[in-house]
Structures are given as C-alpha cells and as structure tokens.
Amino acid sequence: MTVEVKSVSEMPPRQLSCGLDFCSVPDIRSSLTVASEAGYNFVCFPIVHPRFKREFIGGKCKGRDGPFTRSDLILPGSDWNTLIVGKISSYIDVDCLVPAQRKQYEAAFIQELQYASHLCLPAVMVSLHGLNITNLARLLNNKIQSNCSYQIWVHVPMECPSVGSKNYYLNENDGSEKEDVLKPCTWNWWRKFHSLANWESKLGLALEITSDIPTEEEIIRWMGEPIKCILISTAVFITNKSGYPVLSRAHQALVKTLASLDVQVVIKGAIRHGQIKYYQQYLEHLWQNPLHSDPLQAFARGYEDYLQCPLQPLMDNLESQTYEVFEKDPVKYNEYQRAIYCALLDRVPFEEKENAVQVVMVVGAGRGPLVRASLNAAQKADRKIRIYAVEKNPNAVVTLQAQQKEVWGDQVTVVSCDMRDWKAPEKADILISELLGSFGDNELSPECLDGAQSFLKDDGISIPCSYTSYLCPVQSSKLYSEVRLCKEKDKHPLHPFESPYVVHLQNKFQLSPPQTLFSFHHPNRDEIIDNTRYECRSYKVNQDAVLHGFSGYFETVLYKNITLSILPETYTKGMFSWFPIFFPIREPVHVKGGDTLEVHFWRCISKKGVWYEWCVTQPVPGPIHNPNGRSYIIGL
C-alpha cells in the first residue's frame, strides 16, 4: 500500500537499443557478426529461410525431404534467446480468402510460431497490411492465451504507403488521373487488431516511420499505443554535406518524441549511405540529446506507466523512507514558505512585530518539513511565531521530538495526536497542512481540516485555502492491460477496474483537454458541512480513439496567488511530490471523431470512509464503477 522508494540518482540515463533488420540471411552467424560489429544490439531474422517455403496438404506437410528450416545448433541458446527477433515469412496470409490456401498458410504460420518457441526467441514480428486481419488476430490471441514465451511485435506503418507515395490511378470512366480518396488510416488497422486480440500486454507495436509524416494530431494518438519499437528504413534518411545519413528536422522531432516512450529502434532496408554502421551512429547521437531533463523526469525515471496503489496516510503510517523522499521535493516547501511568509506579513503589521506572536499549527507535521518552512518564513518576515506540530504517527513523532529537543527549542510544541481528536490549548492564527493526494481531496484533506478548523481563530487562515481536481479522458492500452493484471484473489473480481492508481503517465493520448471536477475551500464556514460531490462533464472528441480510463490531477491555492499544480498545462515546474491518478474503466469504449464523451463522477462518504463512483454515459452508457465503494474505499 505504500509508494516504492528509490533515490533520485539511481536510474541510469536511457540507452539506445538498436536492431538491424535482415530481409534474408544467407548465413546466420556472419550476419550476426556484421550487425554486432556495426554497433547494433540485436537483429531481426526471418524464422524460416525462404528456401524452406513449405506446402501443407490436409494439415500435413508435403513429403519433402530435409528439415523445414535451419538447425538451432547454429547458435548457442543464449544467442537465440537474447539477440534475435524472429520474423514470420511474408508470403503467409492467414486471412487469405481461398480456404485451401488459407489452411496451408495457417499450418506454416503455426509451425513458425512453434519454432520460435522452441528457440526461446524474445520476440516475433508480424506485419499488418490492411483491415483483413481477423484470423491473424485469432491465431495470435490463441498463442498468447496458451502462454507463449515471446513478445509479439506487430509491424504497422505510420502512414499507409499508398498515401505516402500519392498513388494516382486512372479513373475508369473518363481516363483522367484521380487521387486515391480512401486514405486508409493505419491506426485503424492496429486498433482493430488490438481490440480483437484482447489488448494483451504481450502485443507490442512495431511502428514504422514513413517518409511522409502524419499530422500532429495523429502522432499524439500513436503516443497512446504500446510502442515497443520503431522501424526506420534507410530510404527515410537523407544525406548531409559530409555524405553521412541524417534525418530531416521533422523526422528528428518525431523520433525524439517517440524515444520518450523508451522504444527500441530497428534499421531496415539496403545500405544507401556507405556503411550500415552510420545509421546506428547517427541514432546514438540523437539519443544523447534527450528532450526532457527536468527534476521530475529524472526522479520519475523507471516509474513510467507503473501502477501504484495510492497512499492512505490517514489509515496507514508512512515509513521513514517515504517521508525522506517527499522531503526532498525542491519546490513544494519553498512555495509553502512563501505562502506562510505572505500570510505573516498580512496578519502582523510592521509596528506590531515586536509584541504580536502568531500561533501556527502544523497539522500532520510528519517529520517536520512544514515546521522548518514556518520557522524560516517567520525569520525572513521578522515576525514572532509559536508552533504546534501535531502528528498522529508515533514513529514520526520520535523525529519531531528529537528535533524539538536538539534544534527548535521551546518555540515548537510537539503533539502526538490525531488532529481530529486533539483538544488544543489555544486557537491558531494559521493552520498549515499538506494532506493533498494526486486527485486533491483523495487523501481526505477535507475531512481532516474540517475537524482541525475547530481550533482555528474566526479570522484565521488555512494554508492551503482551496483545491480543485481535474479529470481527462485518456487512451492507453498499456495502462489498461496493466490494470487487468492487478487481480487479487481475496477481492471483488472487478476490483482492478474499480480502483484508482497513482501512475507517472507517459504512454497515453488525451482525447480532449482536462476539465475541473471537485473543489474544496478552507476554512469551511458552511452551517452544515457537506463534502460529498456529484458532477457530470462533457468532452468533445476530435478524432477516432479508444477510451481506457481517466487521468486525474489537482491544483491548489496555498495563499492568495501562491499555488501548486500537477495539471500538465499549469504544472509547478520542478516539483515531484505527486504523479497523476488514473481511474480505469471495465471495457474500452470506441469513440468516433466528433462524438461527445460524457462522464459522471461521485464523491461518497460513509462512517467507514470515502470513495468515488464513476460511469460513462456518452457516446454509449456503461456500468457504474465501484458501487458502495465495494472495490476501493479510503479509510477514515
């Protein structure tokens, strides 16, 4: 139930992993040597040499002599297992319309897949050439369901070749040239295949970068797909002044964008620029100039799209190392300090600074970072304060007490108590807390602060004074298939789909911009305080897409114009205390460009705890998720 902890500098920088594709391989060992000497990390080989093309009759191979492919003895097992991606023979078309021929292709296809298993290849590559892929999806899904050991890389071009080369054809009626108007969308090939094959996590996309680059919108949509590898033909490279292969600026930008998803690269096609090693060297160069290098990206390295259960700091006690990580945030406590500084200046005029002592209460003080921020702010503002540090975790109290004794002295009083139960000896001028989760209220800040405000003066200030959650519909088959793996035997079978996850979202596509959802203000002076919420939001969708769930964010106002945000549009730069939250849905929803997507969201409360329920009502109504908090509840 806790966040995993690692030190910021632990992960190595991203390394390029580059493969070399061979369309035919006269000699496996020498091809492998060629690739390795040119700096490539792996190769793509046909599983079966074309010379061994087979004919199956009535399910049995025609009585030909000799083996159907090359012997495994050519390489040691560890080479097959780590260096070679096996390609299915290109002549095989298991969706062929002629039944007798289709059966032959099926038999050859299964034989190749079985031989790939035999060799323990890490991955097998198949190509999609259109929408006629239903039987292919069935056969591969069967293989995955029977626990094949390899990944399946599905090769799809970013743009359909017929569009890329602007295929003109003669109009049959008048003989005039006419542009092909169908413009097949290759993303739809992949979407169909992926849906049919049950979004299995063993299916990865091998996306071929084409000479023509799709629109920005379409590129962003590809970013929501589980891209395992990008293929680049040597024909896509242009020649620079010195005669070496380089990519155009547009292609460079595209490759760097895709590289942020930690993809591997495969070079294919004939050598057109002197030597095959130049392509690898050029890519190596690209990889050394990454797009992002801010503290968040460095901190989050290795956590990309990794699902975590949200912390429940109210119900569970955080561990020492969790405090340690969060205390290292380079921005958050600075902003708190600024907010406290401003509040102190506002509350105590210059002429009163010698006499007035502001009572500051830090509720949920943890190991003391907000106590330190308060002391710093007071010193900087030249105002007198008296601090109460209230903390319910007895282990963190040890740290507070030690600092109180050794560093802070009488200015700070440590209170080992739940803020909801504490009987304060006096009232506070400023109530400071950091109880916000990735979705704002999801660590029960409203409930805690409603309890604590009983000891806040009538004109007292709460820092933060408000917060708002944001919701955004996203496509991410990667997260969807990860969610599906979260089954636990003692829980409701739908539990994985009815729980939110904290996740450093990378491999996703936003169907429409985020919108605000729930807001809370403190202190809350309503006569009857009601923290339940119910909102409905409509999103306009611009292009065909698949909805896999909703990402959630928050913005908070600490004091006046001092805010913190994890919303991508307004992100507080350099802060790494929160990853976004993700609410999945049970079944992916196919959405058309132009559709309106409508979602309803509830915040519900019982004596036991707080939970969310949610459902999609447009374009088609779906089931309500997490009724009665059966799968996920935040304990009070």
Next chain:
Amino acid sequence: MTVEVKSVSEMPPRQLSCGLDFCSVPDIRSSLTVASEAGYNFVCFPIVHPRFKREFIGGKCKGRDGPFTRSDLILPGSDWNTLIVGKISSYIDVDCLVPAQRKQYEAAFIQELQYASHLCLPAVMVSLHGLNITNLARLLNNKIQSNCSYQIWVHVPMECPSVGSKNYYLNENDGSEKEDVLKPCTWNWWRKFHSLANWESKLGLALEITSDIPTEEEIIRWMGEPIKCILISTAVFITNKSGYPVLSRAHQALVKTLASLDVQVVIKGAIRHGQIKYYQQYLEHLWQNPLHSDPLQAFARGYEDYLQCPLQPLMDNLESQTYEVFEKDPVKYNEYQRAIYCALLDRVPFEEKENAVQVVMVVGAGRGPLVRASLNAAQKADRKIRIYAVEKNPNAVVTLQAQQKEVWGDQVTVVSCDMRDWKAPEKADILISELLGSFGDNELSPECLDGAQSFLKDDGISIPCSYTSYLCPVQSSKLYSEVRLCKEKDKHPLHPFESPYVVHLQNKFQLSPPQTLFSFHHPNRDEIIDNTRYECRSYKVNQDAVLHGFSGYFETVLYKNITLSILPETYTKGMFSWFPIFFPIREPVHVKGGDTLEVHFWRCISKKGVWYEWCVTQPVPGPIHNPNGRSYIIGL
C-alpha cells in the same frame, strides 16, 4: 512448466556476508563506521536504546517527555534499509506471568516492531529462552499476517547454556552434586515456536553456535530448519600460535556444514583477540575453502530449494535451450555409450562383425545425443549399425534432419513421429531411450516403451532395462512454506500440496534412510501389462522431528552392471541431469523418536494420464493426497 535454463558458469561463488552484533550503541554512526572499516557487511543494533526503557500504563506510555528512541534522521533511509538488523530489547518478556507487567511488555514490543517498520529495517531479531513462548509466537504471527516488511530472525542457541556448562546443583536431599537431568532441547523451543507461528517463510532461524557442539544426529536435524544466520560469540574462538582467533576443528566443520545452506554470520561478544576485524578475516578465510565443488554443485548453484514443476516432455515440446542444457551432462551420455558398446559386443561375435548390421532405434531422440553415443559406441566396438532416430517434437526434428544431412549420412534415418504410433519398417536389436524423470517412471517411460517394444526383436535389448524409484521422509519447513505459496487461482485449493516438485534439496533433514518404491523392467513380456503400482513403506524414526513431505529419487540399470543413480547413497558422480523430486503433505506431522512412520503410495492410470496418490498412516492417519489426480496428472 519448463525447467529454467542457465549456463553452468553463470553463478558467482558464494560470498561471506558477515555482520557485527552490538549489545549497546552509544553512537549509531560511529558504530556503523567501526563495523564497516573492520570488513563487516551489516550490524545488529537494538531498536531502542536502553536509556529509553519505557513504562506503559493502561496501554498508554507514562507521561515522560522526549522521544522513545533515537531519530531516524541519524542515518539515510537506505542505510536503515540495508545495513541494520534491529534487536528487540532483551528486558521485554511478552510471556511474563504477571498480567500487568505482561501488558507493559506487549506495548513496548509492539512499539519496537512498529518503529522497525517505520525504519524499513530488513530484519528484526528476537530471542527464545525456553518453551514459554506462546504469546511471543502469537504477536509475531499477527505481525506477519498484517504484512510486515521485514524478516524475523529467531535467535536460538544450538545447545542450552545449562547443558553446555554442565550445571551441577546440590541435591536437596543428600547434599551431593547431581547433573541436571532435564537437558532442555533448544530445537524443541524452535519447533514449538515455528509450529505456533504457522511455519511462515518470513521466520528465519538465527542459530547460535555454542562452545559445546551437539551430537551429529542433532546437527543434521538443524540442517532441516530455515537457518538465515549463525551467531558466533567471540568466546567460542580459541587463540592460535600467532595470537589470532580461530575455531576448533569441530567448530570449523560445523560452520562449513552450515555454510552450505548459504547462511549469513554474525559475530557477537567482547573483543577477546586484539581487534574485531580478525574474526571477520578468519571467517573470510573459511569461506574460501568450500566443502563442495563438484559439477553438480556448480551447476545447481542458485537452484537450492527452488521448486520447479516437473517437465512433461510427452505432453509438451521441450525448448531448444532445455535440450542444450541436458546435452551438456558430462557423465550421462558416456554411461549410455558404454552400455551400447557392451551390448553390441555381446550381440555380435568378433567373427560376424563384417556382415552383421545391428538395428538400433533411438526413441525420443531429441536433438540426437543418443544417436551420437550409438555411433561412437559402434565405432569403438568395431560393429556395424543402422540407426532410426524417432522423435515427436517437430522442432527437434529440424536439428536431427540437419545433422543427418550434414554429418551422419545414410547410416541414420530420422523419423518424425510419436514412438507409440510409428509403424517401423523392420525390428530393432537395441532400443535406446532416455525417458526417465526424477522419480524414474514419472515422465511415463513405462507407457512409452511398452508401445515401442512392438518393434523390438524377441531377443532384443532395451537400454535402460530397468529402473526403481526411492522414497524418503523429510523435514523441511523451508520447502513446506514455499509449497504453500504455489497457489493458483484456477486450480483446486489443495493443488500446491498435491503436486510433486523437482527441487535441488538442500535445507532438509532425512527422518530415516530412503527405501525402494516402484520398479519397472523392459522389455516387458507380461501377458497383460500393468503399470499401476501400490506400495506401503515403514520408516523407523530415531529422534523427534517434523515430517513435511517425501523426497524421491531413482536408480536405473542401463545394461548389466552399467547404472545411473540420483539416490544420495549411490549418486553417479558428476551427473547433473536430474534434481530430486519432492512430494509435500498438507499438514506437517510431529513424529517422536522411536515412532514408526508408515506411508502408502499409488501409481494410477486413466486414458488421460498417470498420477500418484499418497498418504501417511502412521504415527497418525492423514488424508489421501491427489485423489483421482485432481491436482496433478501427467498427460499421456
């Protein structure tokens, strides 16, 4: 369902991991530096400094000022998490008979455990001092059930101190000295504790080597316990001529025996030999002279007590790398070659060697090791042979066909067919197979060879010609708790306890020597062939022990006096193709010294497959395991 594959040289040699115990720690940082500079890998510190000894009243701590222990800020989290084993304060006795005092101790105990969680310590150490440990077991079991993050090391001396020092006391009646006759057995302390705490795998034994060494029998019994660490007091060391600390020969042998279980070591007690680093240096020296270094130990490194599902080569096709590993066995194929050599010499007199051609059929030829052994044997014997290599795995057939074409030539015919279905064109003189599993018949060699013998000449030879399984009752709480973790959601809930496992057994104690179980002979010329079996075996048990299951082995006669064996007593030296098999039982059975242990074992057959059923009938009758093969069946 397949064996995991690694290359023989992959695992590093065992390294000593040595810790230093501190009974009190005035300054944590400097103690850590002392230990690290003296070469120690970790330390054992009290979780709470004795100065912080607490008194709890009515469940609440007496109103004392200040923290109850030292602050976590003294060390970075990664140090707490990797370098420090936390010791529970020795004054705490949660089995104290005075209720008010017991409640105080419980509160302090739980507070220390919670602080250990807070610090993310890797392990916590508690000590047993007798049989009055029921409440301690309950509290720790509760902690484990609520998912504590640390291991629990249970400190037990090998010999009770009162025996070690030969405590004499005055006889009250006649004033004469009398030896203490109770001789408490510390193994019983541990057994009681471990049973009460549900044999949880988070519980490890921290076994203290005492000056007095127990009997050989008792030492062997300790070897069946999950020893995580051994503690050695500096008082156990003697001084060598140069003044350095060394262990006596007997202690050396004991430590080396325990070292084979991959234990860590902790040095405790005052410095009695100049400098604390000398103890670590001496142990380092001991670790560099390991007990075992034969090919099996090297091959099996890393697989100690690791449960694997037995292969089902009849139902599943083996992978390339699995063949590759087994073909590397340095002994097995030599013995086969010797057997074939002898059989050829026996069947073809010298004077017929030019004309007679022996028909050799290798059934289940895999990638051809037995074909090679046959060709070598024929050449060495100077006899003519013609080989049929029959193999059902079409992927392995590729390898056979390639070798036939490139190396073997017309002397070998490759047949891609299940041996049970093959219509042979002629009859064989010698039928060679390697279809044996760890329990002999458990890969269905009897059923396969009964089918294949239809094409063996009446006077033909089967290699192997017989095999026998062996069964042995064992104590191994480590395996038992591993078995318990093997639950799978779609299988019968008792499935883990009703399936055999292939395992390189190390952390075990044999309650009594192995006995033969089932035997099979080939060719089988019985009128009606019946491969079902039912046997009962009785074992005499010499000392108190706990039965957790049965280990299984086999011996086979290849030809005349040429045999292979994985039975420990007759092991074929250097062979590594088989690990033992382990049949668990549902609930551990406590057995007393002098008891008879009786077990019944069945081999059952249906159209679908073959399975075993088993039960214990003495000292107490237990349930029959795997009725109808509900949990485990070997597919035909």
